[in-house]
Amino acid sequence: MHVKFSYILAAGLAAGIGIWMSSGTVVVGGVGNGENATPPPADRVAEGTDSIFRVKVLELTAQDRQAVLEVRGRTEAEAKVAVRSETTDDVVRRPVREGARVSAGDILCELDAGTREARILEAKAALAQAELDHTAATQLATKGFTAQTRAAATQALLDAAKARVEEAELELERTIIRSPIDGVIESPMAEVGAQLSNGSICATVVNSDPMIAIGQVSELNIGQISLDMPADVQLVTGETLQGKVRYVSPSANPDTRTFRVEVELPNPDGRARDGVTAVTRLPLPVEKAHKISPAVLTLNDDGQVGIRAVKENNKTAFYPVKVLGGENDGLWVGGLPEKVSVIVVGQEYVGDGETVEPVLETAEVSQ
Numbered sequence: 001m002h003v004k005f006s007y008i009l010a011a012g013l014a015a016g017i018g019i020w021m022s023s024g025t026v027v028v029g030g031v032g033n034g035e036n037a038t039p040p041p042a043d044r045v046a047e048g049t050d051s052i053f054r055v056k057v058l059e060l061t062a063q064d065r066q067a068v069l070e071v072r073g074r075t076e077a078e079a080k081v082a083v084r085s086e087t088t089d090d091v092v093r094r095p096v097r098e099g100a101r102v103s104a105g106d107i108l109c110e111l112d113a114g115t116r117e118a119r120i121l122e123a124k125a126a127l128a129q130a131e132l133d134h135t136a137a138t139q140l141a142t143k144g145f146t147a148q149t150r151a152a153a154t155q156a157l158l159d160a161a162k163a164r165v166e167e168a169e170l171e172l173e174r175t176i177i178r179s180p181i182d183g184v185i186e187s188p189m190a191e192v193g194a195q196l197s198n199g200s201i202c203a204t205v206v207n208s209d210p211m212i213a214i215g216q217v218s219e220l221n222i223g224q225i226s227l228d229m230p231a232d233v234q235l236v237t238g239e240t241l242q243g244k245v246r247y248v249s250p251s252a253n254p255d256t257r258t259f260r261v262e263v264e265l266p267n268p269d270g271r272a273r274d275g276v277t278a279v280t281r282l283p284l285p286v287e288k289a290h291k292i293s294p295a296v297l298t299l300n301d302d303g304q305v306g307i308r309a310v311k312e313n314n315k316t317a318f319y320p321v322k323v324l325g326g327e328n329d330g331l332w333v334g335g336l337p338e339k340v341s342v343i344v345v346g347q348e349y350v351g352d353g354e355t356v357e358p359v360l361e362t363a364e365v366s367q
Helices: 005-023 041-050 116-143 148-173
Strands: 053-061 063-065 068-084 089-093 107-111 176-178 183-186 201-218 230-235 240-248 258-265 277-283 287-292 305-310 316-320 322-327 330-334 339-345 356-360
Touching (some): 053 287, 053 305, 107 201, 116 148, 201 240, 201 277, 230 258, 287 322, 339 356
Antiparallel strands (some): 053 339, 063 287, 068 201, 068 277, 089 107, 107 176, 230 240, 230 277, 240 258, 322 330
């Protein structure tokens, strides 16, 4: 008897289904109910949340940090005086040259005296005549032969004569132009034969001892600077000088909101020159700070920059920080507790107040 293949196939499928149903394993929606059955997705997520997240931490202790404030500026001589003529005439003698060191009172330029000496003689003669007239008038007034007003008039003439003598002598002195300060003669200088009028410059004298380093400090840092604070000044020419702060401006520049600061530098040998670019370094008060790697910085939900740390109960916490400065091996930050366990790996995957399993960083970290 011939049996169709379709009958045989149907019988085989029916037998297989019967055997499977008798095994007791039922799969509903792709999930079995046996011992090795895969749990539903919701159960798998719940099981995952029950495990504690592991993070790597580094124990940090605050250190004393000596911050240095750098102020860029330039040098400026203590005094720079343009010595001007107070009269008009030709230069007949110049005892010093450009670059020479002079003392206060040394002659810089000598002008032609002209008729000034003759005017002094004339004024002195008039003074002698006025003295004789005053003496005679005084004696006659005493004896009653002339009025007291006559004696007073001669006294006025005598005072005027004395004034003319002093004026003539002063005019002669003005032909000798002297240095008012100690210093070095700066070029250019008036040449012999040149005519100087009233107010013309004979020479400029520069006193560079002490030298002054000036700079501008922002309003954020001006409160850290005080008078007599020590300072190191590095000049672009290579010299390094030590000095102290001698002046802090009481008011800010209205355009830049910066304050002028002056540092006085002893300069007896004249190594430092006027107008040279200078970098002034001011050591600020010692403060407690932590040195960290920039990689451990993170942001909280409010956008604040800080670090995440682990407290004693293995709970995470966020600490905002203030960046104080940077070095080749890390950043100096403030605002952290004296001792803190900083999360160095995994800080981006945990939130605040979560329980974690801290793993202590054992590698040596440069401090």
